Amino acid sequence: MREPIINKAQFTAKDLAGEDIRWCPGCGDYAILSQMKKMLPKLGLPKENFVFVSGIGCSSRFPYYLSTYGFHGIHGRAPALASGIKLANPDLKVFVITGDGDGLSIGGNHFIHLCRRNIDITVILFNNQIYGLTKGQYSPTSEQGQITKSSPFGSIEPAFNPVTMALASGASFVARSTDREQKHLGEMLLRAAQHKGTSFVEVYQNCVIFNDGAYSDITDTKLKKDNLLIMEQGKPYVFGQNSDKAVNWNGNKFEVVPYNESTKSNNLFTHDEHGLRATTEFVLAGLSEQPDLPTPIGVFRNEKRDTYEALLEKQIEFVKQNKGEGRLVDLFNEGHTWTVD
Amino acid sequence: MPNTDHKTQTLESVTIRFAGDSGDGMQLTGTQFTNTAALKGSDLITLPDYPAEIRAPSGTLYGVSGFQIQFSSEKVYTPGDAPDVLVAMNPAALKVNLKILKTNGIIIVNTDAFKRRNLELADYQSNPLEDGSLDGYQVFQVPIMSLTRNALEDLSLSNKEKDLCKNFFALGITYWLFTQSLENTLNWIEGKFHNRTDMLEANQLALKAGYSYALSTEMFATSYSISKAKKRKGRYRNVTGNEALALGFITAAKLTDKELVLGSYPITPASDILHFLSKYRHFNVKTFQAEDEIAGIGAALGAAYAGAVGITTTSGPGIALKTEFMGLAVITELPLVIVNIQRGGPSTGLPTKTEQADLMQAIFGRNGEAPIPVIAAQSPADSFWAALEAVRIAFKFTTPVLLLSDGYLANGAEPWRIPDPSELPAIEVTYASDAEQFAPYKRSLDTLARQMALPGTPGFEHHIGGLEKDESGNVSYMPDNHDKMVHLRADKIERIREFTSHPAIDGPEMGELLLVSWGSTYGAIYTAIEQLRKEGYTVSWYHLRWINPLPGNLENYIHNFKTVLVPEINLGQLSKILRMEYLVDVRGFNKIRGLPLSTKDIVEAAKSYLKG
Numbered sequence: 001m002r003e004p005i006i007n008k009a010q011f012t013a014k015d016l017a018g019e020d021i022r023w024c025p026g027c028g029d030y031a032i033l034s035q036m037k038k039m040l041p042k043l044g045l046p047k048e049n050f051v052f053v054s055g056i057g058c059s060s061r062f063p064y065y066l067s068t069y070g071f072h073g074i075h076g077r078a079p080a081l082a083s084g085i086k087l088a089n090p091d092l093k094v095f096v097i098t099g100d101g102d103g104l105s106i107g108g109n110h111f112i113h114l115c116r117r118n119i120d121i122t123v124i125l126f127n128n129q130i131y132g133l134t135k136g137q138y139s140p141t142s143e144q145g146q147i148t149k150s151s152p153f154g155s156i157e158p159a160f161n162p163v164t165m166a167l168a169s170g171a172s173f174v175a176r177s178t179d180r181e182q183k184h185l186g187e188m189l190l191r192a193a194q195h196k197g198t199s200f201v202e203v204y205q206n207c208v209i210f211n212d213g214a215y216s217d218i219t220d221t222k223l224k225k226d227n228l229l230i231m232e233q234g235k236p237y238v239f240g241q242n243s244d245k246a247v248n249w250n251g252n253k254f255e256v257v258p259y260n261e262s263t264k265s266n267n268l269f270t271h272d273e274h275g276l277r278a279t280t281e282f283v284l285a286g287l288s289e290q291p292d293l294p295t296p297i298g299v300f301r302n303e304k305r306d307t308y309e310a311l312l313e314k315q316i317e318f319v320k321q322n323k324g325e326g327r328l329v330d331l332f333n334e335g336h337t338w339t340v341d
Numbered sequence: 342m343p344n345t346d347h348k349t350q351t352l353e354s355v356t357i358r359f360a361g362d363s364g365d366g367m368q369l370t371g372t373q374f375t376n377t378a379a380l381k382g383s384d385l386i387t388l389p390d391y392p393a394e395i396r397a398p399s400g401t402l403y404g405v406s407g408f409q410i411q412f413s414s415e416k417v418y419t420p421g422d423a424p425d426v427l428v429a430m431n432p433a434a435l436k437v438n439l440k441i442l443k444t445n446g447i448i449i450v451n452t453d454a455f456k457r458r459n460l461e462l463a464d465y466q467s468n469p470l471e472d473g474s475l476d477g478y479q480v481f482q483v484p485i486m487s488l489t490r491n492a493l494e495d496l497s498l499s500n501k502e503k504d505l506c507k508n509f510f511a512l513g514i515t516y517w518l519f520t521q522s523l524e525n526t527l528n529w530i531e532g533k534f535h536n537r538t539d540m541l542e543a544n545q546l547a548l549k550a551g552y553s554y555a556l557s558t559e560m561f562a563t564s565y566s567i568s569k570a571k572k573r574k575g576r577y578r579n580v581t582g583n584e585a586l587a588l589g590f591i592t593a594a595k596l597t598d599k600e601l602v603l604g605s606y607p608i609t610p611a612s613d614i615l616h617f618l619s620k621y622r623h624f625n626v627k628t629f630q631a632e633d634e635i636a637g638i639g640a641a642l643g644a645a646y647a648g649a650v651g652i653t654t655t656s657g658p659g660i661a662l663k664t665e666f667m668g669l670a671v672i673t674e675l676p677l678v679i680v681n682i683q684r685g686g687p688s689t690g691l692p693t694k695t696e697q698a699d700l701m702q703a704i705f706g707r708n709g710e711a712p713i714p715v716i717a718a719q720s721p722a723d724s725f726w727a728a729l730e731a732v733r734i735a736f737k738f739t740t741p742v743l744l745l746s747d748g749y750l751a752n753g754a755e756p757w758r759i760p761d762p763s764e765l766p767a768i769e770v771t772y773a774s775d776a777e778q779f780a781p782y783k784r785s786l787d788t789l790a791r792q793m794a795l796p797g798t799p800g801f802e803h804h805i806g807g808l809e810k811d812e813s814g815n816v817s818y819m820p821d822n823h824d825k826m827v828h829l830r831a832d833k834i835e836r837i838r839e840f841t842s843h844p845a846i847d848g849p850e851m852g853e854l855l856l857v858s859w860g861s862t863y864g865a866i867y868t869a870i871e872q873l874r875k876e877g878y879t880v881s882w883y884h885l886r887w888i889n890p891l892p893g894n895l896e897n898y899i900h901n902f903k904t905v906l907v908p909e910i911n912l913g914q915l916s917k918i919l920r921m922e923y924l925v926d927v928r929g930f931n932k933i934r935g936l937p938l939s940t941k942d943i944v945e946a947a948k949s950y951l952k953g
């Protein structure tokens with residue numbers, strides 16, 4: 001084996017530059033790429049251990065723009081490729097880069113089963129609520145009523161909520177961030193990457209060409225404070241221009257209550273990414289669809305669970321203990337054999 | 342008065358068929374007979390023939406499950422065209438199978454099942470056991486069910502449970518008829534039912550009772566014996582085609598010192614490969630039962646990219662679902678073996694029956710110019726060697742390989758001469774070693790295989806993917822680059838011809854008739870050729886191993902014959918390919934009945950050209 005050209009984690013964001021970037025100027029994808037490049041060196045892994053796998057769509061060009069191992073797959077199927085990669089070599093740090101169309105429409109089946117199996121893969125879903133690369137058709141996360149090239153009279157389909165899907169499918173780490181909250185995004189990427197098991201980050205991403213301003217309520221500086229809720233572990237769900245409001249669980253639903261910094265406790269419901277009850281967890285994820293409530297970003301779920309590959313290795317060891325390391329002679333001579341002389 | 346001086350007659354070869362309801366245990370009975378005959382030294386081939394329904398309504402014609410075996414003191418190549426002996430557990434089984442039975446053949450019937458209801462279900466207007474319609478056969482009427490119940494009288498089992506043992510009673514009768522030993526099956530029962538001692542005892546008793554019944558009633562004037570087959574020295578075991586494929590892939594992984602990753606989704610008749618491989622965790626076999634056919638091949642391809650022996654297995658409509666990923670495997674030039682156990686189509690078609698109708702799809706069925714080498718297994722045991730060869734070529738040429746088997750090979754069994762692991766062919770795997778010189782689409786001058794580097798290897802970070810690339814692995818939409826890459830990918834597959842052995846022509850290199858064939862028709866054609874030659878005809882035969890690329894030497898012969906005849910279980914797919922490749926007016930012999938071609942039909946088809 002050759003000596004690594006770049007030693008363990010001795011690389012910086014600059015060393016990660018890949019092929020020439022071909023996203024539209026102003027596309028939210030740039031911010032995600034730049035946070036990814038900043039984050040990777042922090043993982044303390046050698047550069048050659050990163051594998052970026054993607055499907056088809058604007059977001060799926062991502063692997064080309066990094067100088068790590070990259071596999072640009074086919075539409076919706078990155079989770080399948082990534083699962084095989086991780087099965088064959090559990091030492092690799094595998095990312096799946098996908099979008100709302102790629103991950104939730106054509107690839108929906110693979111996505112839910114990846115989450116269910118809890119294979120140690122980090123999935124970043126760029127949600128721009130539109131098909132960009134095919135030039136502007138509605139996607140499974142487009143809002144009902146949205147006018148697009150393929151829905152000139154408004155889409156009549158209800159939208160998927162990616163976080164809800166990941167939670168329901170059993171992903172062990174589920175988070176949401178946006179391309180505009182750079183620091184928050186970097187932190188979510190890091191925490192997802194450090195998690196053992198299937199980790200999922202939905203990133204609200206602005207498509208300047210086909211769906212500009214889809215998230216203006218949480219990106220516009222004037223509106224943002226009243227519409228964006230940054231969840232923090234152990235803290236109440238505080239938001240608003242002067243941090244004067246909180247979202248509280250009344251045992252039945254979330255409602256907005258006044259919040260006063262000085263009286264803090266007030267028996268407000270506090271966030272617990274390690275153990276929200278299913279009802280609260282799902283309602284929280286769905287707040288983004290309720291116009292009168294803020295859209296939460298942060299970590300929805302963070303739980304420790306055996307990974308698929310760890311269980312598989314354990315099973316292999318168990319069978320080896322019982323049967324011994326497999327040898328071809330034994331394999332060939334199993335069952336009834338007879339000799340002709 | 343029973344006739345006390347019965348004779349034992351030695352036969353060269355016998356074909357026996359067990360038939361009953363799909364719940365009657367006929368597959369198990371047939372398998373037991375097979376293993377026992379094999380242990381006694383017979384050569385043999387089997388043909389399981391069962392319905393798609395797991396438990397079709399009992400007594401119906403479509404619910405009949407059959408298992409046929411030809412065993413012989415000579416080498417056998419087919420499960421036999423027409424059975425000499427039929428064991429029929431009910432009227433439907435008799436009706437379905439009578440038309441293929443040899444004239445004057447032996448029929449052993451379970452008379453207990455010949456009641457009005459069953460006769461109606463089998464569309465019999467009158468009882469065939471009484472109306473003379475079985476004249477011309479040697480019919481042995483045995484009340485198998487009541488005799489089994491009698492034999493198990495003392496056991497505290499329900500009648501329903503006792504009736505489950507009747508197949509062993511029938512098996513016992515056939516063991517006596519063919520002077521087989523009970524020992525192997527008694528042992529098997531012991532292992533199988535060790536958790537249910539009552540059923541263990543019952544099944545053993547039923548088997549012995551059947552045997553004793555045949556012995557003491559002297560129902561048969563003659564019993565038969567088949568001498569040991571004169572086979573090549575060595576140790577043998579019975580394998581089905583699916584088992585042999587699994588063994589081959591485990592072996593290939595060992596030879597390359599790699600892990601085996603199977604990505605697969607359950608589908609008949611390919612699932613047994615998944616079942617079999619999932620037992621071999623201690624061989625570092627990682628079976629991944631995917632969420633669908635697409636994910637099955639996707640995981641196998643991902644695993645191949647990360648350095649495992651990647652395999653995916655499927656059948657019928659499953660192969661259609663995998664085509665997009667096959668295209669990705671072609672453009673990323675990764676070693677991967679795709680196994681297609683062909684079954685009757687189109688669509689769901691005949692899930693449990695055999696066919697050869699996916700050949701065109703295997704060779705051409707992808708978008709774009711997406712050449713994939715195609716290899717075909719020719720017998721159950723040969724599947725082992727086909728698997729090894731497929732993996733060898735996949736690595737040597739950094740390419741996906743399609744391995745074609747079919748329902749008949751998959752479930753059929755024959756003795757496999759166990760190889761000495763040290764005699765197995767080497768499987769070479771090379772990875773790029775010079776990071777300075779590395780480019781993912783740089784090629785070997787010999788094979789045109791691209792340089793491979795595994796993720797995790799420092800200094801070799803690169804991109805591959807479904808978009809067209811230039812040599813460096815960067816995306817390229819340049820017209821000349823695409824033209825070059827399309828040609829390179831095609832040329833690479835053509836080069837395989839130079840690194841594979843070519844089949845030898847069997848018979849003269851020119852003459853009146855050449856048969857060309859591929860896959861599972863091997864056995865039937867082998868036997869047909871033998872028969873034709875016995876009758877004094879001169880015929881030549883060429884059986885393909887690789888169908889893409891076609892072997893180089895076929896060109897030397899194919900133009901030298903008045904007629905080229907291609908027997909296939911499809912509408913003439915190889916015929917079309919040969920016409921296209923060699924501009925020869927190939928004739929087809931095509932029967933698409935969900936069954937192997939019969940030797941008799943091939944002989945007749947050949948003769949029709951030899952006469953003319």
Ligand code: SF4
Pocket residue numbers: 022023024026027028029058128132133206207208209210
């Ligand atoms: S089309 Fe939209 S999503 Fe795609 S690159 Fe352009 S801005 Fe980004």
